[in-house]
Amino acid sequence: MKKTIKMREMADDQAGVIRKVGASGEMGRRIRDMGLVPGIPIRIQGRAPLRDPVAVKLMDSILTLRNNEADHVLVEVDVPES
Amino acid sequence: MTERRIRIALSGNPNAGKTTAFNAITGARQHIANYPGVTVEKKVGHVRHRGREIEVVDLPGTYSLTAYSLEEIVARDYLVNEKPDVVVDIVDASNLDRNLYLALQFRELGVPLIIALNMVDVADTRGISIDVNALSDLFQAPVVPTVARSKKGIDALLDQVVELADKSPAWEPLLISYGNDIDRSLDELEEVIRRGGIHSDTYSPRWLALKCLEGDDQIIRIISKNQVLSSEVTSICNRVAKHTLDTLEEEPEGIIADHRYGYVTGITRKVVKRRIESRLNLSDRIDRVLTNRFIGPIAMIGILYAIYEFTFWGSEAPVGWLEAFFDWLKTGVSAALTEGPLHSLIVSGIIDGVGGVLGFVPLILFLFFAISIMEDSGYLARVAYMLDRVLRWFGLHGNSVIALLVSGGISGGCAVPGVLSTRTLKDPKERIATLLVLPFMNCGAKLPLFGLLIAAFFEQGQARMLFLFTLISWFFALFAAKLLRATVLRGPKTPFVMELPPYRAPTLKGLLIHTWERTWEYVKKAGTVILGISIILWAMMTYPGLPDERLKHFETQEDRIKTTFLSHSEVGRLVPDLERLEEIDRLAAHLRGSEAAEKERVLSEIEDRDLAEAARRIFLSPSPQGEAGRDSIRNAYALYLYKMHDLERTRNREKFLSTVAGSIGHAIEPVTAPLGFDYKVNIALVGGFAAKEVIVSTLGTAYSLGDVQASEQGSLSGRLRNDPDWNPLRAFALVLFTMLYVPCFVTLICIRRESSWKWAGFSLGFNLVIAYLVTLIVYQTGLALGIGV
Numbered sequence: 001m002k003k004t005i006k007m008r009e010m011a012d013d014q015a016g017v018i019r020k021v022g023a024s025g026e027m028g029r030r031i032r033d034m035g036l037v038p039g040i041p042i043r044i045q046g047r048a049p050l051r052d053p054v055a056v057k058l059m060d061s062i063l064t065l066r067n068n069e070a071d072h073v074l075v076e077v078d079v080p081e082s
Numbered sequence: 083m084t085e086r087r088i089r090i091a092l093s094g095n096p097n098a099g100k101t102t103a104f105n106a107i108t109g110a111r112q113h114i115a116n117y118p119g120v121t122v123e124k125k126v127g128h129v130r131h132r133g134r135e136i137e138v139v140d141l142p143g144t145y146s147l148t149a150y151s152l153e154e155i156v157a158r159d160y161l162v163n164e165k166p167d168v169v170v171d172i173v174d175a176s177n178l179d180r181n182l183y184l185a186l187q188f189r190e191l192g193v194p195l196i197i198a199l200n201m202v203d204v205a206d207t208r209g210i211s212i213d214v215n216a217l218s219d220l221f222q223a224p225v226v227p228t229v230a231r232s233k234k235g236i237d238a239l240l241d242q243v244v245e246l247a248d249k250s251p252a253w254e255p256l257l258i259s260y261g262n263d264i265d266r267s268l269d270e271l272e273e274v275i276r277r278g279g280i281h282s283d284t285y286s287p288r289w290l291a292l293k294c295l296e297g298d299d300q301i302i303r304i305i306s307k308n309q310v311l312s313s314e315v316t317s318i319c320n321r322v323a324k325h326t327l328d329t330l331e332e333e334p335e336g337i338i339a340d341h342r343y344g345y346v347t348g349i350t351r352k353v354v355k356r357r358i359e360s361r362l363n364l365s366d367r368i369d370r371v372l373t374n375r376f377i378g379p380i381a382m383i384g385i386l387y388a389i390y391e392f393t394f395w396g397s398e399a400p401v402g403w404l405e406a407f408f409d410w411l412k413t414g415v416s417a418a419l420t421e422g423p424l425h426s427l428i429v430s431g432i433i434d435g436v437g438g439v440l441g442f443v444p445l446i447l448f449l450f451f452a453i454s455i456m457e458d459s460g461y462l463a464r465v466a467y468m469l470d471r472v473l474r475w476f477g478l479h480g481n482s483v484i485a486l487l488v489s490g491g492i493s494g495g496c497a498v499p500g501v502l503s504t505r506t507l508k509d510p511k512e513r514i515a516t517l518l519v520l521p522f523m524n525c526g527a528k529l530p531l532f533g534l535l536i537a538a539f540f541e542q543g544q545a546r547m548l549f550l551f552t553l554i555s556w557f558f559a560l561f562a563a564k565l566l567r568a569t570v571l572r573g574p575k576t577p578f579v580m581e582l583p584p585y586r587a588p589t590l591k592g593l594l595i596h597t598w599e600r601t602w603e604y605v606k607k608a609g610t611v612i613l614g615i616s617i618i619l620w621a622m623m624t625y626p627g628l629p630d631e632r633l634k635h636f637e638t639q640e641d642r643i644k645t646t647f648l649s650h651s652e653v654g655r656l657v658p659d660l661e662r663l664e665e666i667d668r669l670a671a672h673l674r675g676s677e678a679a680e681k682e683r684v685l686s687e688i689e690d691r692d693l694a695e696a697a698r699r700i701f702l703s704p705s706p707q708g709e710a711g712r713d714s715i716r717n718a719y720a721l722y723l724y725k726m727h728d729l730e731r732t733r734n735r736e737k738f739l740s741t742v743a744g745s746i747g748h749a750i751e752p753v754t755a756p757l758g759f760d761y762k763v764n765i766a767l768v769g770g771f772a773a774k775e776v777i778v779s780t781l782g783t784a785y786s787l788g789d790v791q792a793s794e795q796g797s798l799s800g801r802l803r804n805d806p807d808w809n810p811l812r813a814f815a816l817v818l819f820t821m822l823y824v825p826c827f828v829t830l831i832c833i834r835r836e837s838s839w840k841w842a843g844f845s846l847g848f849n850l851v852i853a854y855l856v857t858l859i860v861y862q863t864g865l866a867l868g869i870g871v
Contacts, residue, residue, distance in 0.1 A: 020331075021336060024333045024335065024336065026150050026576075026577065027577045027579075028333075028335065028336060029146070029148055029150055029335065029339070030150070030577040030579045031577070031579055032336065032339040032340075032343075033145040033146040033148075033183070033339075033579075034145060034180065034579050034581065035179060035180035035183065035343070036579075037339060037340050037343045038340060039343075039344075039347075040343075045366070045369070046369070046370075046373060046374075047375075048373065048378075048467055048468045048469075048470065048471060049373075049375045049376075049378050049379050049468055050471035050472065051471075052470075052471045053467060053470055053471070053480075053578055055369075055373070055467065055582060057366075059177060059179055059180075060176045060177055060208060060210070061177050061180065061581060061582075061583075061584075062366075062369075062581065062582040062584075063579060063580065063581055063582070064467050064470075064578060064579070064580050064581075064582055065577075065578065065579050066470070066474070066577070066578045069577055069578065069579060
């Protein structure tokens with residue numbers, strides 16, 4: 001089953017496909033400039049020792065976002081049928 | 083046809099190897115300037131290729147060509163205003179999508195573009211192969227595969243540059259589709275702008291229209307100069323925004339970005355072949371360890387510690403050489419010039435002042451080398467990533483930590499290179515907040531004073547005290563940052579969206595260039611600013627000096643002491659005149675601190691029999707069966723020395739108080755008394771503004787010890803300990819004040835260069851106020867509670 005959640009809510013190592021970047025202005029542009037746009041597959045690479053920021057792997061590079069920025073990125077992930 | 087010079091602009095994403103490519107193309111033929119009016123560095127280099135002179139301008143690394151960051155505005159303005167012949171976009175072959183996103187924006191702007199497909203070797207090892215010809219056809223721009231690190235493909239790239247430049251192509255904006263809604267309103271806007279006739283030679287109307295829809299501040303400002311046009315444009319933009327928000331829940335800006343990516347991925351899907359789907363490459367595996375929740379912080383502390391060890395280990399010998407060199411220079415000058423104002427100016431003013439600063443060069447060189455390794459390898463980005471959460475709470479940025487560490491975060495850095503390393507911070511407010519709190523860190527120049535006071539008053543647990551002082555400095559730096567960010571520097575936190583570049587082995591050439599660039603900044607300053615300020619300070623601490631009758635008085639006193647010694651009954655025969663006495667004094671200076679055996683050896687070489695005997699009696703320990711009178715000449719000389727020193731002290735103190743610096747110290751006593759500081763401390767602190775190292779030496783002079791040599795610091799600390807005016811509380815107050823009070827002059831100049839006079843002045847006032855209040859509270863509380871008095 002597919003479900004769209006905020007990037008902040010993703011677990012380490014979880015993969016998904018970006019569905020929407022819900023931020024405008026500078027933050028939205030920064031997020032998009034770095035390649036986080038709808039249709040792009042990503043994987044959570046890890047988190048900093050204080051669980052923030054989050055490191056995301058997309059294609060062959062790693063990006064870091066603060067949790068409040070990751071809130072604006074909606075990702076479609078697989079959830080196991082319960 | 084005349085062979086005109088070709089001008090190219092080098093652009094690209096950060097971490098795409100742009101700097102390496104710039105170095106590979108231009109070699110050593112480069113220089114740094116700033117873009118007009120901003121602190122963004124502009125590197126310009128030159129190269130001759132196929133007999134043509136090519137000027138290469140290194141544009142700031144950007145991900146996009148919007149107007150959000152200073153770098154983007156600078157890059158765009160350069161392209162539009164300077165119209166370089168060719169733009170070479172350095173593209174990371176293993177990250178084609180994001181890199182072509184920028185390249186596409188160059189095509190939309192219309193600049194003559196060449197794509198340097200860089201790091202094709204890295205892409206290859208990751209199983210990525212790219213069809214260069216297909217990419218060139220689809221993107222309608224020449225594509226040259228390169229490996230800048232090993233200079234592969236650079237010649238072919240320059241061939242292309244010359245070829246394209248000679249065609250002198252007109253700017254040809256690439257038109258792509260951004261979806262039906264946007265495309266239609268673009269047509270409409272373009273027509274409106276074309277009629278308005280704005281900047282038709284600088285920007286194409288369609289590009290202006292596109293930027294308006296993207297909500298680009300800079301372009302909207304240009305448009306708004308024409309009021310009729312402005313209202314028309316705004317109404318169209320608002321209409322489109324409302325429409326797309328209603329139908330697609332997205333602003334036009336987002337839709338445009340998505341279509342750009344769509345265009346790019348459409349191309350990359352055709353030209354990129356992935357042989358293997360590598361899930362975890364080497365870089366990722368290193369990250370698993372180095373940014374691990376538990377191992378990460380420990381490894382970070384270890385690496386930072388290693389940097390300081392490396393810096394001090396590596397610079398110890400060269401710092402010694404430089405010291406020896408300046409000593410040699412001083413001796414040389416002293417020999418060549420007679421005592422007098424000129425001698426004093428050159429030795430105490432210029433050589434000591436400039437030498438004190440230049441003496442730091444090896445330290446800075448090694449520190450920068452280590453930092454360049456961290457930076458070029460990609461580790462520094464991880465440090466920022468790991469510490470961002472902590473620093474954000476104080477209104478700083480993950481990247482601020484680098485500047486704080488360099489400035490003395492582990493005790494013993496220097497704020498000057500620290501100030502320079504704030505350049506990695508993009509947001510002006512975060513940058514200035516970082517700049518302003520850097521001087522709180524315990525730089526190497528503050529350590530001698532801390533060492534002195536710890537030795538005098540906190541003898542037990544010396545290392546613990548120094549560690550405590552380090553914690554205190556971090557505490558004040560971070561909370562001052564929070565205070566600033568909540569008041570004068572209030573502003574939103576900037577987005578942290580940042581790339582963690584893959585780990586790479588740095589190239590030696592890159593490291594050397596980075597290290598040299600930064601060290602040179604420091605050396606230049608010592609040669610100009612410090613020279614001037616050294617002379618001023620020297621003058622302040624020398625003039626006006628004692629009046630003649632006072633000097634004469636001291637001379638008379640000196641003569642009287644000498645005569646008394648010479649007229650001593652035991653002395654008369656062996657030391658008949660002043661000349662002989664001077665020889666004895668020289669011997670005394672020469673023998674100070676020597677072992678008994680060494681003394682014997684020196685004395686045995688004396689030819690004059692009388693002198694030899696006098697010296698033997700005075701300088702060698704008396705034997706138990708010593709002849710009568712030996713002790714008395716020894717004692718007489720000791721008494722003579724004591725009187726001379728005492729006179730010297732009195733004269734130095736009076737001389738000191740008669741100078742401008744001395745008067746200032748006196749004048750501000752009422753202000754500093756509540757902190758526990760008297761005029762002597764004040765003078766030292768005034769001197770410390772030039773360089774914090776001066777505090778200890780000035781204290782020494784003020785405490786009438788004459789010139790305090792490093793080896794004699796113990797005696798100053800002993801003197802302070804025994805001085806009834808001093809106690810642990812007062813010492814602690816002085817430590818606090820020194821830690822916080824002002825950036826040294828060089829740092830101030832650097833802060834001004836990186837911001838403005840306004841902020842440099844603010845830094846001075848802000849630090850003084852903080853230092854005063856903190857010290858006042860601590861000292862008065864201590865007094866009231868009777869702690870440490």
